[in-house]
Amino acid sequence: xxxxxxxxxxxxxxxxxxxxxxxxxxxxxxxxxxxxxxxxxxxxxxxxxxxxxxxxxxxxxxxxxxxxxxxxxxxxxxxxxxxxxxxxxxxxxxxxxxxxxxxxxxxxxxxxxxxxxxxxxxxxxxxxxxxxxxxxxxxxxxxxxxxxxxxxxxxxxxxxxxxxxxxxxxxxxxxxxxxxxxxxxxxxxxxxxxxxxxxxxxxxxxxxxxxxxxxxxxxxxxxxxxxxxxxxxxxxxx
Numbered sequence: 741x742x743x744x745x746x747x748x749x750x751x752x753x754x755x756x757x758x759x760x761x762x763x764x765x766x767x768x769x770x771x772x773x774x775x776x777x778x779x780x781x782x783x784x785x786x787x788x789x790x791x792x793x794x795x796x797x798x799x800x801x802x803x804x805x806x807x808x809x810x811x812x813x814x815x816x817x818x819x820x821x822x823x824x825x826x827x828x829x830x831x832x833x834x835x836x837x838x839x840x841x842x843x844x845x846x847x848x849x850x851x852x853x854x855x856x857x858x859x860x861x862x863x864x865x866x867x868x869x870x871x872x873x874x875x876x877x878x879x880x881x882x883x884x885x886x887x888x889x890x891x892x893x894x895x896x897x898x899x900x901x902x903x904x905x906x907x908x909x910x911x912x913x914x915x916x917x918x919x920x921x922x923x924x925x926x927x928x929x930x931x932x933x934x935x936x937x938x939x940x941x942x943x944x945x946x947x948x949x950x951x952x953x954x955x956x957x958x959x960x961x962x963x964x965x966x967x968x969x970x971x972x973x974x975x976x977x978x
Contacts, residue, residue, distance in 0.1 A: 765847065772840050779833035786826040787895055793818050794899055798906055809910040810940050813948075816903050816955070823896045827888040831880045838881050839874065842867050889966020897963055904956060911937040911945075 755761040797815035801807045846867040882890075892900075912934055935945030 765843070769840070769843050769848075772836050772843070776833060776836035776840055779829060779836060782829045783826055783833055783891075786822050786829065790819050790822040790826075790896065790899055793822070794903060798902075801910060802906060809907060809937070812903055812907040812910060813940070813952070816900065816907075816952075819896065819899055819903065823888065823891060826891050826896075827884055830887040830891055831882060831884065834881055834887070835874075835878060839871060842871055885962070886966045889962045889964075892959060893963045893966060897959070900956070900959060904952075907952070913937075 755764050793815060797811055797818075801809065801811040801815075846864060935949070938945035938948045940948050
């Protein structure tokens with residue numbers, strides 16, 4: 741039930757002709773595009789921050805022999821934080837992207853090439869009701885876990901892979917952290933040397949290795965668990 745306007749307030753004018761309705765749809769579509777683009781820009785900024793963090797940490801860790809491998813572990817934590825922020829932003833982006841796609845798929849596509857009700861691509865007659873309900877009661881369309889997995893699969897998986905390769909190189913070249921000693925600059929060949937290089941303060945190397953392995957297995961599971969909502973092979977997605 742729609743509440744009556746306050747006493748003395750004039751009711752908002754509603755479109756009365758097809759031309760007025762089309763004008764409202766055009767302005768609304770432009771507004772949703774602007775909001776979608778704004779959140780898309782925020783997502784790209786977070787990705788750029790993550791790339792900058794990785795570049796800086798790799799420069800510090802690999803270019804300086806005395807740099808500790810913990811720098812790369814710290815980079816993993818920072819990128820993880822940025823991924824969490826981006827997943828939250830992606831949920832807002834997906835709300836406006838879904839509205840834009842409904843307008844484009846069910847209205848503008850019909851303007852350019854109408855299809856009959858028997859065609860497989862026939863528009864859903866209830867899309868306007870769903871869009872109105874979403875405007876009255878905005879809801880997220882994907883969970884935070886799914887958004888996390890989608891962004892991990894799209895971009896951040898490659899970033900974490902680069903950090904992992906750099907970290908493995910660092911701990912298997914543990915003698916790089918001991919300049920001036922015999923054999924400095926060589927690669928560690930034995931398990932004891934690798935475990936010694938993977939140590940982090942009071943934490944033994946085997947524990948650090950197990951923690952990193954568990955972390956990456958969890959990332960892999962999160963990326964694979966996230967559902968795909970693409971509209972078919974070759975569909976545009978973000």
